[in-house]
Amino acid sequence: MRRDFLIHHQQTLLGPLWIVFQPVIVLIIYVLIFEKAVGLSTDGLPxxxxxxxxxxxxxxFAECFTGTSFTFIQNGSLFGKVYFPRLIMxxxxxxxxxxxxGIQFLIFFVMLLVVDPRxxxxxxxxxxxxxxxxxxVVASFGLGMGLIFSxxxxxxxxxxxxxxxxxxLLMFATPIIYPLSIVDPAFRLWVSLNPMCPVVEFFRFGFMGQGTFTGVQLLYSAGSTLLLVLAxxxxxxxFGNRLQDVI
Structure with a gap:
């Protein structure tokens, strides 16, 4: 963990501050483009x-998926020197x-306390x-996909x-920049096959009281994610040990 953290933030201009600045910069761009310029609905939420x-x-999700997908590429030399459970990486x-x-969530939580503390x-x-x-569920979904792609x-x-x-591409199939409620009902079921969809809507409902999901959809997300992680x-x-010669 220490190594992975230092690799991302050593010899950088802002270091760990990128953890804070990155979502803030993306947020500003999204607000300017999708809310101001395009006028996409946010379901009445700020x-x-x-x-x-x-x-x-x-x-x-993206960091868990991509980081896990490159496990053998980034750790091939280490795997060849000593044996340990590969799943640790x-x-x-x-x-x-x-x-x-956790750091980025604190930013969101503070903003929520300022905008709507109730x-x-x-x-x-x-x-x-x-x-x-x-x-x-989101982190596990990224982990499961990453293990297969690794x-x-x-x-x-x-x-x-x-x-x-x-x-x-998957980001556009997930209600990140739009609420699920604006999707045509004829296609909403197909969009909801993405296990991330009801989870994102449930997260927004938990903190802001507005989200489009059902209990069955949440069970589907949890169940499919569990199966993906197990697989x-x-x-x-x-295949982990067999790939050593390939690496």
Missing amino acids: PSLFYLSGIILWTL PLSVMLVNFIRF QVIDHPLRWFSAMIFSTV ILTAKYRDLVNVIHLIVR GSLLFNK
């Missing part, structure tokens, strides 16, 4: 809180990203349960470009 809630969750990436998320004071159980459920990228290095493309872990452990 645009700054609406976009920031999506940004911090999506950053958690992607788990350490996940924990580092939880730290980053949501925090009047519904502590609602927002706390939404935070725990959403962050665990095996593929070890054999086919050009898939690195595909991973970045998946992250960009990814099994494949990772099965």
Whole structure:
């Protein structure tokens, strides 16, 4: 964890401050483009809180997914020197990203206290349960996908470009810059097949009282994420040692 954190922030102009500046800069761009210029609906929620809630969750997923996907590429020399459970590496990436998320979440929480403190004071159980459920599912979903792609990228290095493309495309299939309520009902079911959709909506509901989801959809998100993590872990452990010669 210490190594991964230092790699990202050593010899940089702002160091760990990028953890704070990055979501803030993206938030400003989203507000200017999607709220001011395009006029996308935010379901009546304050645009700054609406976009920031999506940004911090999506950053958690994207960092867990991409960081885990490059496990064998980045740690090949270490794997060849000493044996230890390979799963430690992607788990350490996940924990580092939880730290980053915690810092970014504090920014969102402070903004919520300034804009609408009653949501925090009047519904502590609602927002706390939404935070725990959403962050665990989002990070686990990224971990599960990353474990599977880590095996593929070890054999086919050009898939690195595909991973970045998946992250960009999947963001538009997730209600990060728009609420699920504005999606045509005929297509909403298809969009909701993305396990991230109801989770993001539940997160917003927990903190701001507005979100489009059902209990069944949340169970689907949790169940499919659990299956993805189990499948990814099994494949990772099965092929991990075999990939040493390939690396």
